[in-house]
Amino acid sequence: MYIFGTDKEKHIIKLFRRGDASAMDCLYSEYADYLTAVCARYIPDDDELKDVLQESFIKIFSKIEKFNYRGNGSLRAWITRIVINESLLCIRKKKNSPFINIEKEPPDIQDEDPEIGNLNEEVLTNMIRLLPDGYRTVFNLFVIEGKSHKEIAKILNIKADSSASQFYKAKKQLAKMIKDYRLKQE
Known part of the structure; x- marks a missing residue:
């Protein structure tokens, strides 16, 4: 997370503040994999996931000038929140409610907590x-x-x-x- 002895997030924000053309590339290369994993937890369809990520990055890049850096981790938290909110927005836009009727019983399943242990x-x-x-x-x-x-x-x-x-x-x-x-x- 540190580049040349400085906080990478702070470096990325400085690039944006200066209008440096490499700022978007730097942010994308640093966080794209992480944000894809966050989005994948909510959006199972790969095409939809790509759309949500694209919308998220557009929102991140268009609103980053309003971002208030509060120390190491604050940029990551902010962009994560944007991806989660965009994912939830995508889910809400679907025609059918994503919530299964609570009157119905779930499929025949165990009455125990999942034991993840050493699961990959x-x-x-x-x-x-x-x-x-x-x-x-x-x-x-x-x-x-x-x-x-x-x-x-x-x-x-x-x-x-x-x-x-x-x-x-x-x-x-x-x-x-x-x-x-x-x-x-x-």
């Missing part, structure tokens, strides 16, 4: 991408982003109980996927 990060990410939209969205916001069900409810315009239900169902479906994966590996 890429395998786990791919399993999360296979969850239905509502499950995946709530799971990411709760587990990865650390949001409460009340906060998730406000973000997604649903009830907190619906968020909790979606998380419960996501966790159970993920447990089944992990169990099935391990059985195939034996």
